Amino acid sequence: MNIIDELKWRDAINQQTDEKGLNDLVDEKKVGLYVGIDPTGDSMHIGHLIPFMILKRFQLAGHRPYIVIGGATGSIGDPSGKKAERKLQTMDVVEDNARKISGQMEKLFGQDGSFKIVNNYDWTSKLSLLDFLRDYGKLFNVNTMLNKEVVASRLEVGISYTEFTYQILQSIDFLHLFEDEDVQVQIGGADQWGNITAGIDLIHKIKGADAKAYGLTIPLMLKADGTKFGKTEGGAVWLDPEKTSPYEFYQFWINQDDRDVVKYLKYFTFLSEDEINDLADKVKTAPEKREAQRRLAEEVTEFVHGKDAVKEAENITKALFSGNVADLTANEIEQGFKNMPSVDVTNEKKNIVEWLVDVTKIEPSRRQAREDVTNGAIRINGEKVQDTDAEINPATHFDGKFVVVRKGKKRYFLARVK
Known part of the structure; x- marks a missing residue:
């Protein structure tokens, strides 16, 4: 099957502007395609990952993927999916976000020259206001723009002229890539249909009705319970390992519902x-x-974070299930215990009863601490301690950075050595 047939089997296509035309195109040549992303944050989350998975499949099939970082469009705000105006960011913030997102793209798509990152600020910033109005604004009918879902959904609450013009800027992106890079296909989420078709209309007006430009959108990703994919109680699942650790990332995928996992x-x-x-x-x-x-969990974590991250996540998962945490590294402890109760301690040696009561407050009283220790309910760094005269030395494990306490079968506490 060709790439389009594969995408259909994977239920990854929502709409196409010209199904037969695109099918014929990918059969006859290696096609240039692009996905855009506005640098409104300093990291992508897994919701952003959705269209780029499609772009990656085209790359693996030998086609030419382009990633457009929206240094220009990101500075004015995409009205898609928003009920109110976005807060404008400074250009310094936009540029810093663009740099970080570009780094994440290089991890996903490699550095072998088989894909290209461009920034729409490079060509949009050269446009004067008069050029914008004469060369492009004249070609956009306001009535047509108002009927686009992305604008129509905002008319009741209002939309600024700045965000109203977003679809013109995105259309200019498609035209620029079509003319300068031989990019003929734009891929986006279902909410980008209006912007994509506006770009194709612009290409046809300038290059002629026979110009081969196509659009493809992907379905809205919903979980079996009807809620939006990608959100957790803790918020977004980020690709940046500093925001969402590889272990947390792995756990997100391994905890998916049976009804969703095949999808x-x-x-x-x-x-x-x-x-x-x-x-x-x-x-x-x-x-x-x-x-x-x-x-x-293995496949997606390896794609985003690499094989070592998968191994770390599996080590942490096994250790927490079995209670054998002694062999974990300090980095694995940091990831696995990130959201567990924690307390700061010094590296001073202390009697275990005093340490559990006075230093960490894990135990409410010395009597309770002695009872739990004697009964074998306390494990320090994975080892059961039943001697009430035992000494806690925070420097002995995990590079002297942590002491892990397990009370009972499932309650963990992390002491961070300062």
Whole structure:
């Protein structure tokens, strides 16, 4: 099957401007395609990842992917999916965000020259106001723009002229890439349909109705319970490991619902149809083993963070399940215990009872501390301690940075050595 047929099998296509034309195009040549992203933050989250998974598939099929960082469009704000005006960011912030997002793209797409990152500020900033109005504004009908869903949805609450012109700027991007880079396809989320079709209309007006320019959107990703994919109780799941650790990232995927996991395997992994069908069967016959979820977590974590991050995440998962934390590294402790109760301590040696009560406040009283220690309810750095005269030395494990306490079977505490 060609790349379009594969995307259909993966349920990754929502709309196409010309299905037959695009199918013929990818069969006859290596096509230039692009996805844009505005640098409104300093990291992508997994919601942003959705269209770039499609772009990556085109790259693996030998096509020419382009990534447009919206240094210009990001400075004015995309009205798509917003009920109110975006807060404008300074150009310094936009530039810093663009630099960080570009670094994340290089991790996803490699540095072998098979893809290209461009910034629309490079060509948009050269336009004068008169050029913008005469060369482009004249070609956009206000009535047509008002009927685009992205604008129509904002008319009741109001939309500024700045955000109203966003679709013109994005259309100029498509025209620029079409003319200068032979890019013929734009890919975007379902909410970008109006912007994509506006770009194709502009190309046809300037280059002629026969110009081969195409658009493809991807479906809105919803979970089986009807809620939006990618959100957790803790907020967004970021690609930046400083915002969402690789362990947390891995856990997000491994905890997916049985009803969603096959859909995500199709969308977020590069496994074959046979491999995914085999995992789908295992979801039905042995759901308790969660093999599909584990494979999903492995594949996506490796794609975003690399093989070492997968190994770390698996080490942490096994250690927390078994209680054998002694062999974890300091970095793995930092990731695995990030959201568990923690307290700051000094590196001073202390009797275990005093340390549990006076230093960490893990135990409410010396009597309770002695009872829990004697009964084997306390583990320090993975080892059961039953001697009430034992001494805690914070410097002995995890590079002297942490002491891990487990009270009972499941309650963990992290002491950070300062």
